[in-house]
Amino acid sequence: MATTSLPRTSNRSAVIAALLSGADMDRQRLIAETGLSRATVFRIVDDLMAESLALEGVRVLREGPGRQSTSVSFNHRSALVCGVDLGGTNCRIVVADALGRALIRSRDTTPRDATADELAAWVAGRITDLATRHGDGVPLHTVTIGLPGVVTGDGRSVVASHNLGQIKGTGFIEKVSALLDVETAVGNDSNLALVGELQYGALPDRETAVLLAMGTGLGSAVSIDGQVLLGRTGLLGEFGRLPLPGREERLRDLLSGADLVAYARGRGVHVPTARALFADPETYAPLLAEVHGALAHLVTVVALAYEPGTVVLTGGFSESFDTARLTAISDQVAGTVGVRSVVRRSDLGDSAGLLGSMASSLGRLYDSLGVSADDAASVAVDRDLVIRRLADCPTAPTTTPTAPTADPTPRTRHDEQMAEG
Template sequence: MGTPSLPRGFNRSAVLSALISARELDRPRLVSATGLSQATVFRVVEDLVDEGLVLEGDPRERSGPGRTATRLHLNARQAIVAGVDLGGTNCRIVLADALGGTLGRRHLMTPSELSGPELADWLAGHIFDLAVRHGGGVELGAVAVGLPGAVAGDKERVVGSVNLPQIIGTDFIDGLVEATGVPTSFDNDSNLALLGELQYGSGTLGETVALLVLGTGLSAAISIDGRVLSGRDGELGEFGRLPLPDSPHRVRDLVSGAGLVAYAREQGTPVSSAREIFADPRRHRATVDRVHATLQHLLSVVALAYEPQSILVTGGLSDSFDDTLLARLGAQVEASVGVRASVRRSSLDDSAGLLGAMSLALSSLYLELGVNRDDVTTITSDGDHILHVFETYAPARDTRLAAAG
């Protein structure tokens, strides 16, 4: 699957990326889409058909003079990919063909008692089992994993994880790379959630978009022109550490589930979950107002730092913020700091990270097939179709398989 030498590799890359984006093209339209000469396109297509990477369909009827044109499409069963959303409590896996069509999914409890290398072996076992069950004998081509922690800029080590500390360092990553034997990519789960939103959800690739994940903890991800940003040590977007003005508290103490529960108890209000606070806003008015003020402060910081067109919010705590409140906070941010951004809920919710992992795995596969990095970033997909198929494969939580693993 190695990349061909230049310049032939660039021609191959242009043809493949055009076919992947369009899903189906005849040769004349492929010439137009790539800007290459007819002779070059025909030669590249012949090579790809010989490899089995591109398939020819039935002739397409033409409305004008000339011969009918044969339809071409990428062989979606050339290879399959696996995307993984690994959390401290739950682990979800999706298996997809080379065009992003879901073949199977699995939802498991994460065996948090295992060491890093043991966890890598456990995860690889479930990936391959899913591939055997639903892959139809097709070779696994790439894997991508979203991790609950800070991932270094080189994506080769985890520098911090509260919920799954055994993945810190390189043992887990190295173990999974060795166990899969295929290109295996890693990133922070928030970064992949934003990638999922950009590819299949409410994000827009050409815009600057911020994603705030307001769950048990607080994390954020930022994309500019479709590229999700990464810091050197994985700390980019850790806005929860920001101290609040004239207060001993930090942002994460008011706009994360665990932090808010601790804050409420500190204020003399014993609650077992953040949901209790918002279920009775009159009783907890002071705390609710403080949460809203802190969220506005956080939105203002993000707005000034990146000038995003959109700020998406997701995570369990965000369920307490309706569309009207988010719109009002967005207007208050514009009035106070002069930056206009659409503040709204994400459309994919907790599926975003898994879909982002699938997207990253597909990108790795395309590189292996001969698409260069610049062309990979231009590939578009039929997000609505991919999302529809993905949702039809939604699994029940498989506790039996988790125990067996």
């Protein structure tokens, strides 16, 4: 039985990776960049064009003897990928080409009262509609969904979700995967936000980094040597569950938008959103001092756990902390435990999770094409172009979810407080 040899597979991987920068290059440049022989590069390029993965471009003029050649580029229309950032308040979706260049994006209110099956049907329907309407007939290959909950390391089950309780278990994941009928993966939204920061943000590639996702809820993720750590049970980095020193309240009660509003009301402070507290620091100084203390405690915990070079904050709640405050917390932690970590807000803002989901989908697409992990990591990604295309691409009109067909799970007062936050 004939088999594909390892060197042959490795050679194909190197050529595809060279083309994934998105630049047009002729075969001579591919030979120089990959170190492969002329015959090998020409054969692989011919194979890729036969598979519609590479396209012939313009003729390249060369001085001196030798055959003139045409440029070659990766066929960005060979497949579509999709990234989803499903939150307790909003659901963001992006559909992009095979080079990660956004074609269409959307932002809709998450139907919180839907059952697991109804929510899965809504998410799958929205993805399918966007890809069909704006993909110009290119097939959807891979979908990645970031979820606001504790996801097991194998991505098959949600252990818990503070903001969308109905996705707990395996039902939601199985239903949305079946409805999409393409390769679908799910992951914790904080982990995927860190993937986005590593791929498209300003984090050093090999520096240990911690991401704190501070929005409706509180999540965290850590990367070491460029790899995001995944725990078997999904509980790795769930620092929001930790109680504050000597108190019953947990870290998330003071460091997430919805829970802070609920905590403030319990203290007799009635505000519509967490942002309103920070907008009037003199009036709410005692409460904000507790918030700042909680953040300093959390940074101290992650500093001792991982010794990160950077702690990056993302999510709407993180925007409430100015640079001076974050620098002061960094200095305080360094003085307390001797670990110097730069604490700063994300450059990608609330797009980090969406970009991370898209990057995950691209990674699995490239893996299916035979690109090795090492070659994929060497791809010269045009980060500015990817971010610009996401910002500039059309935004689909918002949709109004249909009324649930079954009685939704009764909402508690805590749920109502979270929705208001």
